[in-house]
Amino acid sequence: MNKTKVDFPNNFRQNISIQKINKCYSNFSKSELEMKNITVKVAGRLIFKRIMGKASFLVIQNIHAKIQLYIAEKNITNKKYKEILKNLNHGDIIGVKGILFKTNTQELSIKCNTVVSLVRSTKHLPNKFQELSNQEIRYRQRYLDLIMNKKSKNTFKMRSKIVNCIRNHMIDLNFIEVETPMMHKISGGGLAKPFITHHNALNMNLYLRIAPELYLKQLIIGGFEKIFEINRNFRNEGISINHNPEFTMMEFYAVYIDYQDLMTIVENLISSVVKKLFNRYTIEYKSILLNFKPPFHKISMQDAICKYHSDIKNTDLNDLKKITHIAKKFNIQINSQWGIGKLQEIIFSEIIQSHLIQPTFIFDYPTEVSPLAKCKNDNNFLTERFELFINGNEIGNGFSELNDPKEQKTRFLQQEKNKKLGEKIFMQYDANYLLALEYGLPPTAGCGIGIDRFIMLLTNNTNIRDVIFFPTLRTPQKTRT
Structure with a gap:
């Protein structure tokens, strides 16, 4: 005999949201609500159920808020009180209709006359009295994390606010938002190892983009003067x-x-994003008070190395033998092909970067590690480049753009040479970008900002996985059954 199919209705419509109920009616007194006799229809996930004979209390929630339900046998219009409660499980999505009121403890609630099961949760939710604390489950089953953990819900709502705030700030400055390809023929735009994919119809390998830089600068060549893109890199x-x-x-x-x-x-x-979201320039991150009030501290890379290690002198950093000795003293694994510029950058990233807690601009990066940046007018060894560090992490990377096609070609050829010498991270020669440069890139400066790391700071999270809905994870090990 076939089991009876359970049909869940698809025609339930809310006339108000749970969060709006809480916002509009929380300050009403018990008597005021009785006089107004407000009928509401809302839906949400059942997270609490307490049966007390002929009357019961339930709690439902959505991503923004929760509300208590009062269900009494005498109030249910279809007279199926016991059957309704028997069939309701934690995690079910239900719709209710009823009158707003306040209990004797002054909790805003709905006195329900109709309860509709909209969908059944066939899996048990984690312990309803505790937040979901298993980190592995939280990342792999984000939906459970969002159901059970208020902090996670708030983090991702704040993420949306932060991104919108950044976007609106750029639009207010008359920047135009654009979109560029995610799949590139050339692995360019940054010094990083790419992901490789294959296009079947064209029978060609493509690279998931490291950065949109070279396409965005082609748009500048085409006549756009202020542009930005918020999107994924790989x-x-x-x-x-x-x-x-x-x-x-x-x-x-x-x-x-x-x-x-x-x-x-x-x-x-x-600084304006922080001020707009928190109405102040300071935020607490872990046990640190971060101060985003401008101006931020600015210091050159060489001066930063000397500041945090007073036994190192600027002259040491510009002598190949001495800087190689310094790197070895700090047990830094080095490549014999690296020049002074690369050694400066690796010493900085390995031993200095972690000291930069408050917002700090490090500027004047060596040309050797900045293949797309314009050299300083008075010093070809250095470029007009900076990186922004907060809490020891790079948040942004920007520079005056190299717009000389001959010099850019030389830099690309040097990258090809680095590859042949065994360098694993290099930038590919991009003939199409060089062709675009020959039509003239106006004096331009550009910057990339890591949104996820910035969001980590503003939401007080220490792991990037906590601010990405579905982070990349290793395949879980099989367990014995």
Whole structure:
């Protein structure tokens, strides 16, 4: 004999949201609500049920709020009180209709006359009295995390606010939002290891983009003057608390400015987002009070190394033998092909970066590690480039754009040479980008900002997986049954 199929209705409509009920009627007194006799229809997930004979209390929630339900046998219009409660399980989605009232303890509630089961949860929710604390389950089953953990819900609602705030700030500055390809013929735009895919119809390998930089600058060549893009980048590197292989970045470009102007734009963006969201410039991150009030601290890379290690002198950093000795002293694994610029950058990233807690711009990066940045007018060894660090992590990377096609070709050829010498991270030669440069890239500066890391700071999270809905995870090990 076939079991009777349970049909769940698809025609239940809310006339108000749970959050609006709480916002509009929480301050009403018990007598005021009785006089108004307000009928509401809402739906949500059942997270609590307490049966007390002929009357019961339930709680339903959505992503924003929750509300208590009062269900009494005498109030149910279809007279199936016991049957309704018997068939309701934690996790079910239900719709209710009833009158708003306040209990003797002054809790805003709905006195239900209709209860409709909209969908059955056939899996048991985790312990309803505790938040879901198993980190592995939280990342692999984000839906459970969002059902059970208020902090996670708030994190992702805040994420949306932060991204919208960034976008609105850029639009207010007359930047135009654009979209560029996710799949590239050339692995370019950044020094990182790419993901490779294959296009069957064209029978060609493509790369998931490391950065949108080269396409965005082609739009500048085409006549756009202020543009930005918020989208995904992909880097086939390690997984850590600060790095997910798929991550969100904003890149933006503006003509007739340089890296000094760019630092001011970034500084104003970061500080204004914090001020708008928190109504202050300071936020507490773990046990640290971060201060985003401009101006941010600015220091050159070489000066930063000398500041945090006073036994190192600027002259040491510009002598190949001495800087190699310094790197070895700190047990840094080095490549014999690296020049002074690369050694400076690796010493900085390995031993200095972690000291940069408050928002700090590090500027004047070596040309050797900046293949797309314009050199300083008075020093070809250095470029007009900066990175923004907060709590020891890079948040942004920007520079005055190299717009000389001959020099850019030389830089690309050097990257090809680095590859032949065994360098694993290099930038591919891009003939199409060089062709575009020959039509003239106006004086331009551009910056990329890591959205996920910025969101980690503003939501007080220490793991990047906590701010990405579905982070990249290792395949779980099979367990014995």
